[in-house]
Each structure stands twice: as C-alpha cells, then as structure tokens.
Amino acid sequence: MADILVDEPAPEVARITFNRPETLNGFKASMYPEFLGILEKIGQDPKIRVVVITGAGRGFCSGNDGAAPSEKPWVPEGVGRPHSSLYFMKALNAITPAIRNMPQPVIAAVNGAVAGIGYSIVLACDLAIAAKSAKFVNAFHNAGTGTEVGMSYMLPRAIGTQRAAELLLTARPVLADEAERIGLVLKTVPDEQLMDEALKIAKEMVVNAPLDLWLTKQNMYAGQDAGSLEQAILIETRASMMVGGTEDYAEKRAARAEKRAPKFHHK
Numbered sequence: 001m002a003d004i005l006v007d008e009p010a011p012e013v014a015r016i017t018f019n020r021p022e023t024l025n026g027f028k029a030s031m032y033p034e035f036l037g038i039l040e041k042i043g044q045d046p047k048i049r050v051v052v053i054t055g056a057g058r059g060f061c062s063g064n065d066g067a068a069p070s071e072k073p074w075v076p077e078g079v080g081r082p083h084s085s086l087y088f089m090k091a092l093n094a095i096t097p098a099i100r101n102m103p104q105p106v107i108a109a110v111n112g113a114v115a116g117i118g119y120s121i122v123l124a125c126d127l128a129i130a131a132k133s134a135k136f137v138n139a140f141h142n143a144g145t146g147t148e149v150g151m152s153y154m155l156p157r158a159i160g161t162q163r164a165a166e167l168l169l170t171a172r173p174v175l176a177d178e179a180e181r182i183g184l185v186l187k188t189v190p191d192e193q194l195m196d197e198a199l200k201i202a203k204e205m206v207v208n209a210p211l212d213l214w215l216t217k218q219n220m221y222a223g224q225d226a227g228s229l230e231q232a233i234l235i236e237t238r239a240s241m242m243v244g245g246t247e248d249y250a251e252k253r254a255a256r257a258e259k260r261a262p263k264f265h266h267k
Contacts, residue, residue, distance in 0.1 A: 113137070
C-alpha cells in the first residue's frame with residue numbers, strides 16, 4: 001500500500017491522505033520528495049480546484065518517523081553531518097511554501113495526533129477543520145531542534161504572538177476545542193463529520209472562477225506582509241484587473257444572473 005494516497009472524493013476536489021496509520025502517519029524519508037511531487041502534479045492540473053489533506057486512521061501526521069528506514073537519495077554520499085542535514089532539510093523546507101504557493105485553496109482535515117512536520121503542514125494550509133480527536137503537539141522540542149519548516153513564522157500569524165510564544169516555547173499540547181477558540185483551526189466537528197465538513201467548504205469554493213481563487217489566495221498572503229494598506233490595495237487591484245479580463249469572469253457573472261452552476265474553462 002502506498003504511503004500517500006490521492007483520490008477525488010468530490011468533483012474537482014483532490015484528497016491527499018497520509019497512509020501510515022500504524023505510526024499515526026509519521027513521515028519516513030521517502031515521503032518528503034513524494035509529497036512534494038504530488039503537490040507539484042496537482043498544482044499543474046486545472047481540473048483540480050480545491051485540495052484536502054488528511055491522515056488515515058487515528059492520526060493526521062505525527063511528524064518525522066525516526067524509526068523508519070532513512071534512505072535519502074537526494075543527499076550526496078560522502079558529505080559531513082552538517083552538509084547531510086542541510087540537504088535533508090532542503091526537502092522538508094520546500095513543503096510548506098509548496099502548499100502556500102499552490103493555485104488551489106488547500107484545506108487540512110485534521111484527525112488525531114498532529115506533531116512536527118504535520119503541525120507545520122496544517123499551518124501552511126489555507127484553512128483547517130479539526131476533528132474532536134485532534135491534538136496539536138510541538139514535537140520539535142522532543143528532538144531538541146526548536147522549530148522547523150516555518151512554524152515560528154506561521155504560528156504567530158495564525159494565533160497571535162503571545163499565544164504562539166507559549167506554544168512554541170513550552171511544547172504544551174493543544175486539544176481540538178482550544179485550537180478552534182484560539183484560531184489555530186476554523187472549526188471543530190465530531191470525528192465522523194470531519195470529511196463531510198471539509199468537502200462542504202470545498203464545494204463552496206469550486207463555484208468561484210479558477211483565477212479568482214488563485215489570485216485571492218495570493219492576495220491574502222501578500223497582504224499580510226504588505227508595508228501599508230495602499231500597497232495591499234494595489235496588489236488586489238492588479239489581481240482584479242487580471243481576473244476581469246478572463247472568459248471565466250464573464251461566465252461566473254452570467255451563471256449568477258441566470259441562477260445556474262458556472263462552467264469554467266480556465267480561459
């Protein structure tokens with residue numbers, strides 16, 4: 001059985017499922033380039049409009065599985081430990097930007113344990129829905145490495161600096177209800193409703209024009225680092241002008257006026 005599964009649970013929606021349930025979906029070394037390849041392939045597929053990431057069994061992702069085989073073919077042979085670590089981290093560090101840079105909105109459907117790279121993946125997604133079983137743990141401290149993969153950048157932006165400082169510096173776990181309360185996830189639902197809720201939101205997204213979603217996602221993150229309100233508005237204005245020149249823009253407006261589902265052609 002593959003370590004990462006990809007299917008289409010709803011029209012125009014791709015679901016990526018981490019599939020090592022016996023380890024709560026801990027990542028072994030080979031999964032990092034595999035996951036990056038999947039993200040790249042989906043990002044190049046215009047038929048996929050929304051992406052959902054989840055985990056099989058009782059966990060979303062428990063982080064790096066240090067007990068698993070650690071073959072890393074992208075790390076050159078014969079280099080020293082610092083060099084080897086940097087080559088290895090190059091693959092890890094590409095994951096969260098890859099998620100953020102996807103043209104599609106990405107929803108994390110979070111079940112059970114979330115730790116290490118799994119925690120960062122959730123933060124990189126555009127929004128997250130948590131099952132009641134979800135438990136977020138900053139396991140990077142357990143490895144003695146602090147934070148990795150952009151967690152110290154993303155977490156304060158998600159929940160505020162003081163709350164992030166507590167979670168980053170103490171490694172205190174966060175359960176699902178608290179995760180919703182502090183804004184770490186959008187909402188919490190019973191475990192059996194998790195995927196239905198994620199797909200409901202995905203279906204509400206696919207009725208919007210493809211370039212509209214792509215550029216709105218870009219605007220959201222570019223605006224967080226804009227130097228002023230005027231700069232953020234300028235970014236939005238340029239994106240709006242791009243969308244307004246497409247056939248899909250006209251189709252969206254026509255479908256709304258005619259009270260029917262739009263048919264987009266990525267033109």
